[in-house]
Amino acid sequence: MSEIANRIFEESLGRVVLVELKGGRTVRGKLYSFDQHMNLVLEDAEDITIPSEARKIGMVVVRGDNVVLVSPPPKRQ
Amino acid sequence: MSEIANRIFEESLGRVVLVELKGGRTVRGKLYSFDQHMNLVLEDAEDITIPSEARKIGMVVVRGDNVVLVSPPPKRQ
């Protein structure tokens, strides 16, 4: 991951990110940890694949090779 | 896996984790062992892909490349 991507992940620690996984699944949660392979730990996560049926899934460790994209939170003003 | 992810797995040893696999399968069991590739050993595992039809599968070794995400148990209070 580039240094800039790394910095974006670092700045997102403790804040809510959106994670899209292969196969169309979407998970949202507070970023607690990450590594260079995009293995992620999310706290207070929700499965929001079907937005109207958000489902709380607590803390999750996501294996990086399933990640398609990650949306960090909007920048602090 | 980050040190924090590693610590979460360590703290989950002997406790029940939920493991989602590629292809939509879900397994729950007591975490007995893990490694850096997320190869996992679960004890007293159940296949809960269809929650109403939980099926006991005993001890299982899960090959890490099938893992999508792992939910550790809620933190001890």
Added chain:
Amino acid sequence: MSEIANRIFEESLGRVVLVELKGGRTVRGKLYSFDQHMNLVLEDAEDITIPSEARKIGMVVVRGDNVVLVSPPPKRQ
């Protein structure tokens, strides 16, 4: 594979294990050999994908990257 996973495989040598493969296939047989990639050799194996139509397939070498999970036999009492 963790040392514990390795030990579980070693203790399963000569005993019947259940192996689930990618694509929904299930094979059962006596574990004859394994390596760190979960390449497995099974003796007296049966394809039990459709349990009611078990099919003897003799000795098989399974390429590890197809393995989803392995159930070792219950512990000796």
Added chain:
Amino acid sequence: MSEIANRIFEESLGRVVLVELKGGRTVRGKLYSFDQHMNLVLEDAEDITIPSEARKIGMVVVRGDNVVLVSPPPKRQ
């Protein structure tokens, strides 16, 4: 990535690129960062998989192994 591909990505920094992902998804956004694996950071990104239903997705980090192709912006005149 070849030096020329690298240069094309560098020249695209701060400009809008189109990114096609495995599974038929298309995302457009300002290229903010990239690395040799085509891990990309896009700003002001939009999901334009269905062009008539463009959906703003803000900043996104795209994991490179999902990328099929990237269209840089037309060259500056």
Added chain:
Amino acid sequence: MSEIANRIFEESLGRVVLVELKGGRTVRGKLYSFDQHMNLVLEDAEDITIPSEARKIGMVVVRGDNVVLVSPPPKRQ
């Protein structure tokens, strides 16, 4: 591949093995050569995916990453 798997392949040289490939295809032929990635060379091979429609395919080189499992011939008595 474990030494035992290697030995099984060596003992199968010149004898008929059954090879199951990803995607449900099955090929049978005399094992002529193999390597550690399970790249295989089969002689006098037949595609027996549909057993009643066996189709001779002569000599084939199979790329190892397509192999699911290999059945060696029954042991010599």
Added chain:
Amino acid sequence: MSEIANRIFEESLGRVVLVELKGGRTVRGKLYSFDQHMNLVLEDAEDITIPSEARKIGMVVVRGDNVVLVSPPPKRQ
């Protein structure tokens, strides 16, 4: 890539190649750059998956792992 494949790509620089991608997509464009992983840069590219609906896509960087095959232009006479 073999030296011969490398030479074929070199001789194709600046000339129109046809690139077939995984998933049935076909792209045609002037080869501008390539590397050993078959990461390609095409200029004046067209998506010709549906030949009767060719669609201009300008310059594209194709990630090599999506490439199935590349047809270089016919040899210069």
Added chain:
Amino acid sequence: MSEIANRIFEESLGRVVLVELKGGRTVRGKLYSFDQHMNLVLEDAEDITIPSEARKIGMVVVRGDNVVLVSPPPKRQ
């Protein structure tokens, strides 16, 4: 690739081979070059996926990871 597989490819240079690709596609052509990953160059190739609709595709470079199996020509007598 084993030395024997390598020799088979070498002996097939300049002769017609049949190449089956992932996804059910079949290509036939004169083997012009190959490497250890089974990246292949075929001359005077034809797409014979639908045998009754053979389609000339000229020279093609096939990326090795798409190859399922290769049939060399029958041995010279």
